[in-house]
Amino acid sequence: MGELLKFRKSRRKVVDRGVEAEVVPIRRLSASLTADQLYERGYLLEEAGEIEGEGGAIDAYTSALALEPMHADASVNLGRILHNAGKIEAALSYYITAIAVRPGDALAVFNYGVALEDLGRTDDARAFYQRAVDLNPEEADAHYNLGRLLQRQGNEEAAARHMMAWRKLSPG
Secondary structure, X not given: OOOOOOOOOOOOOOXXXXXXXXXXXHHHHOOOOOHHHHHHHHHHHHHOOOOOOOOOHHHHHHHHHHXXXXXXXXXXXXXXXXXXXXXXXXXXXXXXXXXXXXOXXXXXXXXXXXXXXXXXXXXXXXXXHHHHHHHOOOOHHHHHHHHHHHHHOOOHHHHHHHHHHHXXXXXX
């Protein structure tokens, strides 16, 4: 089973800080917020554990995507939430949207690989883990998952290289 599904963390300043005081239904806010602001709100809600229901992270990410259907960050995070909820096929479509928008996004590529592995498509997953490593050689988790699959498939030499890279890149 795929491991270590990744979360798209915000690199921008949080625009909508009101989320800490009160959860306001997204539908009331979406007319006045941009897709990026809705994404930021979703991120904060997710960090606070407010995932489902009206005004939750899913609602915020969905609203961001309604305004900007190709919003890569919202696609990655919504895909991951759905994936964690066992809705892997639905998650794949969000990951592929992020990859289409940003083909060099190692996180989206990695998460797509995890979803493929969870569906039993290990050859496809291996290819996406390799692509994530190629895009970002510092991505320890992609090395780990790739190494695991290679070992399971009997390619001990390549598996050892990726596990060594994982150990080198992993903190602690």
